[in-house]
Amino acid sequence: MDPKAILAEAKALQPELLEARRDLHQHPELGFDLVYTKPFVKSRLEAMGYEVEEVGKAGLVCYAGKEGGKTVLIRGDMDALPINEETDVEFRSLTPGKMHACGHDMHTSMMLGAAKLLKKHESELKGRVKLEFQPAEETFQGSRDMIEAGLLDGVDAAMMIHVAAALPMPSGCIIVPRGGISMASCEQYHITVRGKGGHGSTPHVAIDPITAAAHIHLALQEINSREINGHDFGVFTTCHFEAGKTSNVIPETAEMWGTIRTVDPTNQMGAFIKERMEDIVSGVATALRCQAKVEFYDFCPTVVIDDEVSKLSLPIMQELLGPAAIDYDAPPANGSEDFAFVSHKVPTIAMYLTAGDYREGYTYAAHNPKTRFDDSYLFVGTAAYTYFAARYLEKCVQ
Ligand SMILES: [Zn+2]
Numbered sequence: 001m002d003p004k005a006i007l008a009e010a011k012a013l014q015p016e017l018l019e020a021r022r023d024l025h026q027h028p029e030l031g032f033d034l035v036y037t038k039p040f041v042k043s044r045l046e047a048m049g050y051e052v053e054e055v056g057k058a059g060l061v062c063y064a065g066k067e068g069g070k071t072v073l074i075r076g077d078m079d080a081l082p083i084n085e086e087t088d089v090e091f092r093s094l095t096p097g098k099m100h101a102c103g104h105d106m107h108t109s110m111m112l113g114a115a116k117l118l119k120k121h122e123s124e125l126k127g128r129v130k131l132e133f134q135p136a137e138e139t140f141q142g143s144r145d146m147i148e149a150g151l152l153d154g155v156d157a158a159m160m161i162h163v164a165a166a167l168p169m170p171s172g173c174i175i176v177p178r179g180g181i182s183m184a185s186c187e188q189y190h191i192t193v194r195g196k197g198g199h200g201s202t203p204h205v206a207i208d209p210i211t212a213a214a215h216i217h218l219a220l221q222e223i224n225s226r227e228i229n230g231h232d233f234g235v236f237t238t239c240h241f242e243a244g245k246t247s248n249v250i251p252e253t254a255e256m257w258g259t260i261r262t263v264d265p266t267n268q269m270g271a272f273i274k275e276r277m278e279d280i281v282s283g284v285a286t287a288l289r290c291q292a293k294v295e296f297y298d299f300c301p302t303v304v305i306d307d308e309v310s311k312l313s314l315p316i317m318q319e320l321l322g323p324a325a326i327d328y329d330a331p332p333a334n335g336s337e338d339f340a341f342v343s344h345k346v347p348t349i350a351m352y353l354t355a356g357d358y359r360e361g362y363t364y365a366a367h368n369p370k371t372r373f374d375d376s377y378l379f380v381g382t383a384a385y386t387y388f389a390a391r392y393l394e395k396c397v398q
């Protein structure tokens, strides 16, 4: 397959890639609840001539190429975040409280472009490409759900792309990580502190859970600052703190939700953080006459890049993009990605597409209400998905 031709054909698709991305951006949906997005994707794939399978609660899968050789999986995720968009782009979210702030609208559009090119070049494929459109990445449930429904049956290798904004790098580069852990594991926590509600004027006859929760919040910081070796990576952050409804009522409970990130392959760091959180939460609550509990949920492991697939991927991307394909030798990212579940089952590469140069005003990274992505290089993502899949299959038969 000719890389120059693929890049040119992808570039010719740029107007329709933009149209799809911006349409999806206006219609963000959460988790498995993709009533606009899923039919949007399915109907476009069917119009290209694909037979589309529904996999799991809201996933879609289709194939290009032929059986008999290897099968390579490429993935785009489709879900958005519960964030109120604060950008001034003309195609901003039409749904208050929901926003494509992680760029999954870009991924879906790039994958639709790849579907078109792979269909066009289907007879040249030396095996089979499995195209995956995944829901519920942000809740770390979609990948697992699709795997349980058979996503990886017969799959020999897997690849995904995530867009990255607010980097000091030009847009349109593909970053290829080396073998090893490339993204942190993640586990969410929920702390409930129970006191005794009452009148704001008489705290002495109530038990104030807000004060106790505030002490717990501060005490937990000691784990980060005093108990973890500065050379080791272990992060946790409370991102959601909720208590009370009005100014003169002491509530019954205060609640906190947060996230734990580690990059330890045996997850000893995660186990340590969880054990110390439990000690501190119950100890501080007891000292302040409250009861408290911590629950842990939605675990997602580290993303593991396969060394061999990484070593194959870099030259493939260099054939396509020259110096815009970047050999990335860096410590794991703090962020997590539920393609991790795939990476623990089949050899995987998870690349990044740079999409927003910090120096050109793209100053907000993903998950910020002001995040903007530079969508002028969607075609690079489409070309990367297409060319990686085709060339990977070629290299397998060489
Ligand atoms: Zn995200």
Ligand SMILES: [Zn+2]
Pocket (backbone or CB within 6 Å): 102, 103, 104, 137, 162
């Ligand atoms: Zn994401």
